[in-house]
Amino acid sequence: MITAFLVLIACELVGEIVRQACGLPIPGPVIGMFCLAGVLAWRKDKLDAPAIPDALGDTAETLIGHMGLLFIPAGVGIISEAGLLRAEWLPILVGLIGSTVLGLAVTGLVMHWTTRPRRQSGSAAAIPANPELFKPGSLS
Numbered sequence: 001m002i003t004a005f006l007v008l009i010a011c012e013l014v015g016e017i018v019r020q021a022c023g024l025p026i027p028g029p030v031i032g033m034f035c036l037a038g039v040l041a042w043r044k045d046k047l048d049a050p051a052i053p054d055a056l057g058d059t060a061e062t063l064i065g066h067m068g069l070l071f072i073p074a075g076v077g078i079i080s081e082a083g084l085l086r087a088e089w090l091p092i093l094v095g096l097i098g099s100t101v102l103g104l105a106v107t108g109l110v111m112h113w114t115t116r117p118r119r120q121s122g123s124a125a126a127i128p129a130n131p132e133l134f135k136p137g138s139l140s
Helices: 002-022 028-046 054-065 067-080 082-087 089-115 122-126
Strands: none
Touching: 002 028, 002 054, 054 067, 067 082, 082 089
16 A cells, blocks of 8 residues: 555656646646556556556545545635635625536537537538439329
């Protein structure tokens, strides 16, 4: 478990180094997790090994199981800023509702644009699906 935890920390460190070196606006841990995913995919393809080693899988499951602890600092921050929240509740509420509605609208439009069937342009769209129906004498 210690080795797997060190692998996770090393991936985070690599991600931070890449972020600093390239000036990317993406957090270092995210870059590190992409690197880890790439290494695991390469490992599965080239070495014919299991996609995720048992120790790394167990460590990841343990960390995910305790993820609720990571929300404690955020909750403490909200409680410590209760006075500011009381004073600025209206803009905060408008921002939360507005961003939720905007996010839903954009998601809906993107889904609509990407899932609708494509129409053919030109005269090809005018050709019926069953041309046998439009042969001379077939309508009599």
